[in-house]
């Protein structure tokens with residue numbers, strides 16, 4: 001079973017990522033891993049911290065001569081900012097004088113709920129792990145899941161469809177979305193320059209006024225055959241697993257599959273993707289899995305918790321960042337008096353970065369189900385099982 005976990009605090013020495021359950025023989029491309037990590041650091045509206053960090057995954061185990069060997073893969077990602085906090089956040093007893101307490105919790109962050117739960121009168125003990133710095137470790141694991149999927153012809157990409165009230169004004173093709181990953185300036189990871197300019201204006205407004213802004217990203221999985229996930233048990237449904245994977249990311253407050261949100265306001269005749277049958281048999285090269293086809297993909301590639309061969313389309317809705325340069329009211333842990341919420345520095349908009357982290361989470365969820373369905377201890381065995389199933393589907 002594909003499993004992964006992370007450890008590490010935002011300003012600690014290092015993040016740690018552990019992923020196991022991959023077959024042997026998956027090519028692991030260090031450049032690709034680091035490029036994915038770089039992408040997660042980009043986007044217009046990120047704060048000062050991203051000028052300090054330069055993320056790279058240091059692989060400690062599970063890979064030999066550029067390929068997985070079937071054993072768990074351990075990676076570390078150093079926090080460059082650690083040297084600025086080494087004395088402030090010591091691992092041992094340390095110097096209490098130097099410790100910088102976060103004593104007025106930020107509305108929207110984990111500060112108050114975490115301080116109450118873990119019995120700390122200093123939210124720094126909470127924010128260190130609640131921080132989305134952790135998502136870098138997820139991206140390192142997700143990059144490996146993506147490389148496994150890529151070996152089977154399955155690709156995962158994301159783009160931004162909304163920042164605040166600025167929405168993408170047209171449909172995007174998968175090729176356009178995938179091309180964003182090659183951009184040198186990610187800006188707002190939007191496929192349409194005119195929409196992107198409106199999105200940028202939303203971020204500029206937030207920057208000017210000491211506010212923050214949220215938005216919506218969309219992750220698309222291309223090339224997945226029908227039959228991944230199942231309707232038979234609630235916890236094996238692809239839709240449920242994707243929703244949990246994306247919702248688990250920091251600041252994601254809603255997940256939409258296909259056109260799930262507008263579907264709830266529309267009649268069935270306008271929502272469901274009518275089925276047709278193509279005259280010609282499908283060839284492997286065309287990237288199609290069956291002669292059954294759809295005019296549109298409002299279902300987002302999932303029916304009954306099972307992939308149906310269309311692109312998977314998963315949207316994540318991000319709340320605005322909770323650390324405000326013009327802070328909201330809060331209460332001091334010490335005096336219990338009304339005060340302003342803590343502010344040191346912060347991101348103002350993270351929609352493109354969250355999209356990259358969501359790509360990783362989606363890739364990990366899909367890779368887990370693919371490994372479960374097709375099995376195999378080596379990539380060769382997995383590939384053979386996958387291809388023979390695709391052949392069966394084409395001949396249906």
Ligand SMILES: Cc1cc2nc3c(=O)[nH]c(=O)nc-3n(C[C@H](O)[C@H](O)[C@H](O)COP(=O)(O)O)c2cc1C
Pocket residue numbers: 047108109110130131132133135249250251252319321322323345346347348350353354357
């Ligand atoms: C890539 C990324 C960067 C983030 N950067 C910040 C930040 O600079 N400041 C902040 O207050 N929250 C930031 N957040 C959001 C917080 O981590 C998140 O709101 C907090 O952990 C509370 O969790 P919740 O929003 O899921 O309830 C970021 C989230 C993501 C995905």
Ligand SMILES: C=C(O[C@@H]1CC(C(=O)O)=C[C@@H](OP(=O)(O)O)[C@H]1O)C(=O)O
Pocket residue numbers: 010047048049050053127130131132133136250344345346347
């Ligand atoms: C470090 C990252 O994001 C951080 C996520 C984050 C938060 O509260 O979630 C707060 C900020 O950290 P700091 O207070 O050190 O500036 C972000 O920079 C990262 O994405 O790598």
